[in-house]
Amino acid sequence: MKGEDSFFQQVWEIVACIPRGSVTTYGLIARSLGSPGAARTVGWAMRAAPDHMGLPCHRVVNQQGTLSPEAAFGGAARQRSLLEAEGVLFTEDGRIDMKHCLWTPPGCMGQR
DNA sequence: GCCGTGACGATTC
């Protein structure tokens, strides 16, 4: 069925599939695409992501559950508000509570 | 087919 999905396209596809109240990580997405080491490329896809897709990029964070540079999303505080508004929990460290909000993409290569 | 890029990940100091 579909074959011409560029890496970027697949990333956007998964991001668009993230359920509300959950978050995923760049590395996890890269894994589900078959490239466990392409976490950077996934992040790059976000940067180059067309906003007309309405991608919930605020639901994509790094493995630690922390937001990278505030330059993204228009401010880390901004993202936190968005996530909390969707039901995502935060720790006292200001990090996302991965234990309860981490979502794993389908076909995650065995998701070990 | 090489080079630069980058919103990551892990490791090290």
Added chain:
DNA sequence: CGAATCGCCACGG
């Protein structure tokens, strides 16, 4: 924790 470094991979030029 913060800063620095290396590795890894895909895209554009």
